[in-house]
Amino acid sequence: MQPDDLARTLSPKLGDLLLGVEPFEGMAGRVRFRREGALDLFRVVRDDLSFTHLSMVGGVDWVDHREVFYVAWSDSLRQYLLLSTDVPAEDPRVESASSVWPSANWHERETWELVGVSFDHHPDLRHLLTPDGYAFHPLLRSFKLHEPEELEVKSRHV
Amino acid sequence: MDSLYSVSYGISHAIAFALGSILPSGARAAIESSDVVVAFAVLIFGVIILAATMINTIMLIWWERKLLGRFMDRRAAMHVGFAGLLQNFADGFKLFRKDTVKPRDADRLGFYFGPTAYMITSLMIFGILPISSGWDTGALPLTLLLALAIFAFAPLFIFVSAWSSNNKYSLMGGMRSAAQMIAYEVPLLLAVVAVVLVAGSFDLNTIVYEQQNYWFWGPLCVALVVFVAAMLAEMERIPFDLPEAEAELVEGWNTEYGGMFFAFFMFTDYLRALVGSVLVVLLFLGGWTLPTWVPSAATSFPLAGIVWFMVKTYIVFGLFVWVRASLPRVRTDQLLRVGWNRMIPLSLLSVFLAALVVMAKCLPVFGCLPSVGT
């Protein structure tokens, strides 16, 4: 399946919620969409395009906004599909995909705690990798790691 | 060899007279009185039995470790003592010194009483097991029954210590242990009934004398299979080691025990394994006797009975180790189902076969098989 085919199937169903379909090496394409249309898009992608297996959900912090991306696989097409949406950094939230693909559950929990994107209507949005009550989102660019030298100084004074 | 009791009586007697010769006459009479001598003799008897049992049990652990190492393509304990012979002594001393931590919410009495009673009751069995021809220890007519009765105490104490540990894994292990031991007690005893039928006695000495011409493993092979399987379950060894299944219950019912009380458990497990092996040898493999075709030189040297008995015991235990090295563990429900649905019918069959053997002994066709005892 080529990006053009994707656009032909998706645009009538989604309208202006679909921002565009770009080619992506090694995949069927990269679908950009508005976050308001997330659930509609997921359903269309799963039911009409047969991408039944959601592999990965992740987030990228672009400082001014954050990007959430989804990778889905279709057993009949034997192809991957990349879906991505931008969310503003002030209000980082998007609809949860776990009602469409249950496998999104843990990936979204991870994205929430590491990248700081909240997922609406997620069944169980708890900390997964970091301890309960951990207040930071480590994968944001504003979160700086300790330098080794810094650490030396610190432990010497402890 | 004379009976062990008469040996210890002799020692006691000698000590009493030696003491009496240096004491004033009033004390001498008291010491040389038969009651005191007998009491001393019993004490010495107990000490000898205890020492022999302990050394044998520890050697059994060494034997298992080395054998298991060979099965696994490695060399097990090597560096403490010659070929690791002292390894288990080191373990024992270390555990002796190590602290025992009682969990805060554990029941104090049960926590300490359980392992102690478990070990003591298992040690008691050795007071009545004969290991060579002169070893009529107390000469009770019902030694076999008594041994098995004491052997059956164990689930109670395991359950007490598991319950009082106040640990979920211990509790589950204790539950499993109690269920398993009670389920396998029945086929174990029925298999013994087969032996008793053929031998015509509950006395272990008589049972061995009965086997001087033919060992019971041949005619009573079904009973042997049932007995060994049930014994494996009673000893809690793989494939029936569910109560201490390391994979799901951390260490089973001894999870909370460390130090000396853990040593009690470990020691008693092997003690029970020794009892199991000894019983298999006594009931089915002719005890200390050898087949008649063996040249008499093999049986005539001093202590020959004990030597052959130990050789057989260690070989039987080696077979248990072999089973352990090559079989996976079964599940609780499967174990219990096998116990109630397969083992008990099989053991009843073995009783039936034993009855046939008894009849065959006196059928004119076969001629009366010669028997020595009764």
Add this chain to the structure above:
Amino acid sequence: MSEMWINMGPQHPMTHGLWNLRVKIDGERILDVDPEMGYLHRGIEKISEDRHYNEVVTLMDRSCYVAGLNWEHLYILASEQALHISPPERAEYIRMMCAEFQRIGSHIMWYAAFVQDIGLMTPFLYGMRDRDLVLDLFQSFTGARMTYEYMRVGGVRNDLPPPFLAQARKVLDWLVPRFKEYDELCIGSDIFHKRCDNLGVLSASECVRHGVTGPMLRSAGLKRDLRKDRPYSMYRDVDFDVALADGADVTGRYLVRMEEMRQSIRILRQVLDWLEHHPGPVMADQLPRWLGAPYAPVGKEGYVLKRNYAKGVGFSSIEEPHGEAQAYVVNEGSERPYRVKFRSPVFANISAARQYLVGYRVADIPPIMGSVDPCIGEVDR
């Protein structure tokens, strides 16, 4: 006993790593489970943002410590796509050989751990013995037993030493009868079937719904193997079959993994033949010099090399021993990746734990979780 929650982990013989399975039980029956992860969360994705492309390879080895080379392969494929670099053919073959040997090593490690879960003691030792032979092979050309740091963007670090091929063939010849022995100890035993048949069943549709991949998925009869479906490296050129089983249970997963090892040997024989007859370079010629730059702490002025290199996003997906692993690398034109995201197969496989554990018994937890082959390093990253 009434219903109660028990914690299996983080220190528990069942876990094979550092995680906690909270189990709600009624007697011996499992009513609910709740895996708790993150005890080994080392922030690999965050540290990667501070490292050069080649330095991230170090973290990949530690990410999945039983399949280090597979994870290096995964990361290198994605970053080569992001950096628009293509490696020479011989390097691709060497990587494929590494991946297949690592698959054998990982599966043997799985076998050793799994048989312990069902109470078999001896095969653990046999497994470790045979795995050491595979690790010896790795040691002969990477210098390390577990953490190799062997692959580079644009190729591999060094070529194979001359005696390697003969040695590798010898190891393969040794392994073939060993697999038969493994089977005799497990499949040949009635108790194994009693324990493992119809256990931890997860049907193919449930697998797809919950994102379960790898041997667990193939044991359900669904033929999905990225080496066939979406060939990467040189898998298009080698001849092999996808291991399949039916039943979707623990026995099925066992059979799939054993068959995969045999297929790996089949692949390896072809690859070794190819490597013998096709000498050549193992590193791409036209590499930007900063790929080999030394580690420079962030924030030190003058050290940071700001280069405007072509931006790009790389995505790779490989069939790791545990399942389907993916990497997503964002290249923003600097010498460090802007964002690295990994998808761990075990992460998804464990997340479906409730589907394949509830309803069985406590004694079934170790074999079922053992058949998942949890490698916590890659789950928590």
Add this chain to the structure above:
Amino acid sequence: MTTPAARTATPAPSESPAGDLALGKELPMADQPAVPFVEIETLRVKEFIPAAKEALSSLVAEQGQARVIRPVFNWAGRNSLFPLHWGLACCAIEFAAGFGARWDAERFGVVPRSSPRQADLMIVNGTVTWKVAHKLITLYEQMAEPKWVIAMGNCATGGGPFRTAYSVVPGVDKLVPVDVYIAGCPPRPEAMLDGILKLEQLIRERKE
């Protein structure tokens, strides 16, 4: 009944009953001791037992320990180190390989135990994160004395390649006292065995 104040056999007679009355207290009976005689005797016996224990143990300590008991227990302790059976990260695999056929740590009497109560030795084989830190401390506290800790690998020693990460404890010695450090990432099984033998040497020299 037997408050510490009542332990003295003679109850202090109140100087001014009126004053006590004023305070609203009961008057003590003059002719009856507050503690019956039998109880006093029991108390004495109870005090005697720990005192005797102490005297006996000090005697044993002085006479026997230095010559017989200590060397034997030292020998036993160093030759049967049971490590806690747990795996943190990469080093756990090498830890397992150390118990495999090629290295066979059991030769030295090293047998992993799953329960911390039965373990003498905690081998921290991998990266320690802050999330697992308090569980590690709990495990260490659950182990019975005497106990030792080996930090295996660079991560446990000082954080290793992850020392800059936000979630990693830079060295397990921040949490529990460490006796032996083993370098390597991960250390080879030989190195692990060497660490255990180093610990044996340490115990021998400590003469506990």
